[in-house]
Amino acid sequence: MFYVVFFCWFSEYLRDLINAKVFVARFCLHEVKLQLHIIVEPSRSLVTGSKTLITKQDYFGEKVALYFLWLGWYTFLLIPPALIGVLVFLYGLSFFNTSPLVKEVCESNRVMCPLCDEGCKVWKLSETCSYAKVCQDVCSTMFLEMWKRHRATYISYWKMLDWSELEEELILEVVNDAESKPRKSEHSYGFSTLVLICVTLMVRNLHVHFWLILSKENQSFAARERNFTVKMFTFQFFTYFSSLFYVAFFLGRINGHPGKYVRIAELWRLEECHPSGCLTDLFIQMTIIMVLKQTISNMIEITVPWLHKFMKKRKSSQKLRRKCGNCYKKDESELKEGEELCDNCKLNDWQKNYQLTDVDSFSLFNEFLEMVIQFSFTTIFVAAFPLAPLFALINNVIEIRLDAIKMVTLERRMFPKKTNDIGIWTDILEVIGVLAVIVNGLIIGVSSDFIPRLLYRFYYGPCANGTATDTDCIAGYINNTLSTALLSDSRVKFDPNQLVTPDHLNATSCSYKDYRDSDFNFTPQFWLILSVRFAFVILFEHVLVICKFIAAWFIPPAPIVVKNEHLDQKHERLLEQLK
Known part of the structure; x- marks a missing residue:
């Protein structure tokens, strides 16, 4: 208790001295043994980087230890979906040359309508042959419930099950001011x-x-921290995901048709999807995010603290060189045999720690924010990009090591903070899990061609009457999804230069992707597909939400062994108090 009182009093007094520029900074010193352990033995990366900070949670405190515990568990559970995603992707690649849909696109002679007003001409459907090959259609709940059990095991080991953040704040307030x-x-x-x-x-x-x-x-403070976390995550989420939601659900779906395109200010046509479909655009964006963005983020995350340390070390070296003259060497390891460094030129541990990058309460918040955003990418759009779990797994294996190196060797030591959970991040992950069910259901049911293909196979295609034997049931699907606009129609107005085909011929008609008749009215097939799409989405989401709640009910949040140990500890404490 004396240490707590002294620290609280000295902390307030020291803050005033720092504001008055009497002192430059305050920070905890790193333990040199742990720093050397991580630098000298890089082969034991998981042991030194994550397990050391998990089992010895008092070094950075339970708050940082829980971050590494959560990140390690999340990375471990990415292995099954990563393997499934790779198999799905390879399954799609196996249809490069054998799929009847690919053959239909590659062998088609249909002329398609221009995709824009200026600079776009009619084009052949066969031009998208290579994209059609690539664009074959390709649990968060279990993760959260298993994480709760995993967390409970370590919290019991750290004896933090009964810890209360609000109670600790009240104690500190009373210590600072007895009349508070x-x-x-x-x-x-x-x-x-x-x-x-x-x-x-x-x-x-x-x-x-x-x-x-x-x-x-x-x-x-805890309530303000939770509000800040929710606010910042919401802003970051809309920043990262707004374009993806637009591509997945709006791009190319409100453009109109030849003769009546939707225009902004009656001047500019809305952007249309890639010729091979909107999911191609979504796939490309997700590839850039999961590969390029994560790589650049990791490089910046480790490079910035290293450059900061390098510049501070160089500045200190120049001062020591002027002060010590010839007896100074850049590093003690560079000293020759028998040569010693002047005592007044040696850097103390606190001086070396001062050269490291400063940290604050936002440092760990940024790490959590980065990983939760990645979790969102991995779960919400996994139906459109099945390789997302694989790239997340590769990134996280590197992330664990980089975070350990950064926190122990490139940044000042964080002040240890107690906690028994990752806080509001658990609720955010729950919301992401529900949102992932909804979005993936919409992608499969609304954005993809799953429902139209299914209806064509059993209702409109060559196998609809049950008599076809030697014909693929999906043959003719591409032509079935296209409508034709006659260029002689007075309602269809294109620039004459846009109607020249790649063969230098003048087109008399062009096709566009929609279910409309010659008068541009929706066909009965359109309304049937639309109704089945929404029926599928409702059924898909209800089934998965029910499974989600069943899994949450079936898997207890803490192992029975942990509950019994906690009960025994409480019983022993009560007996001691009664004595």
Whole structure:
């Protein structure tokens, strides 16, 4: 208790001295043994990088240890979906030259309508042959429930099951001021309604303004931290995912048809999908995000602290060189045999730690934010990009090692903080899990060609009457999905230069992807497909949500052994108190 009182008093007093520029900084010193252990023995990366910080949670505190525990568990559980994703991708590649749909596209002579107003001409469907080959159609709940069990095991080992964040904050307040009173919780239904309206209307500037108002409410540090986490994750989520949602569900679906294209300000046509389909655009974007973005992020994450350390070390070296003259060497390892470094030129541990990058409460937040955003990419659009778990797995294996090196050798030591959970991030992961069910259901049922192909196979195709034996049931599907516009129709207006085919002939008609008749009205097939799409989405989501809740109920949040040990500990404590 004396240490807590002294630290709280000295911490407040030291903050005033730092503000007055009497001191430059305050930070915990790294243990040299652990630093050397990580640098000298890189082959034991998982042991030194993650397990050391998990089993010896008192080095950085339970908050950082739980981050490595969660990241390691998440990485381990990525192995099964990564293997499944690779098999799905390889299965799609196996249809490069044998799929009847690919053959139909590659051998087609149909002339397609221009995709834009200026610079676009009619084009042959066979031009998308190579893309058609690539674009063959290719659990978060179990992860969360298993993570809760995994966390409970270590929390019991650390004896943190009964720890309360609110209780610890109250203790520190009482220690600092014996007459202090706890902050009362406040809630305004009018304010909450106003924020809800702003979010609904997507008025971003007003939304930000009201969230600043929110930070002025009288709340505990834990509550303010949770609100900040939700707010920042929401902004980051919309920043990263808005374009993906647009490509998946809006691109090419509200463009109209020849003779009546939807235009912005009656001037510019809306963008259309890639000739091979909208999922190709989504696949390309996900590839860039999961490969290029993650690689660049890891490079920046390790390079910036290293450059910061290098520049500070170089600056200190110049000062020592001026002070010590010839007796100074850049590194003690460069000293010759029998040569010693001057005592006043040796860097103390606190000086070496001062050269490291400063850390704050946002350092761990940024690590969690990066991984939860990646978890969102991996789960929400896995139906469109089955290789996402594989790239996430490769990235995380590297991430664990880089984070351990960065935290122990390139950054100042974080002040240890107690906790028994990853906090609000668990609730965010729950929301992502529900959203992943909804989005993947919409991608399969609405964005992909799964439903139209299924209906064509059993209702419109050559096998519909049950008499075809030697014909592939999906043959003719591509032509069935295309509608024709006669260029002689007065409603269809294209520039004459746009109607020249690649064979230098003038086209008399062009095709476009839709289910419309010659008068541009939707056909009965369109309405049937639309109704089946929504029926599938509703059924798919209800089944998976039910399975989600069954899994959450079936798997207890903590192993029975941990519960019994916790009960025994409480029993022993009560007996000691009664004595």
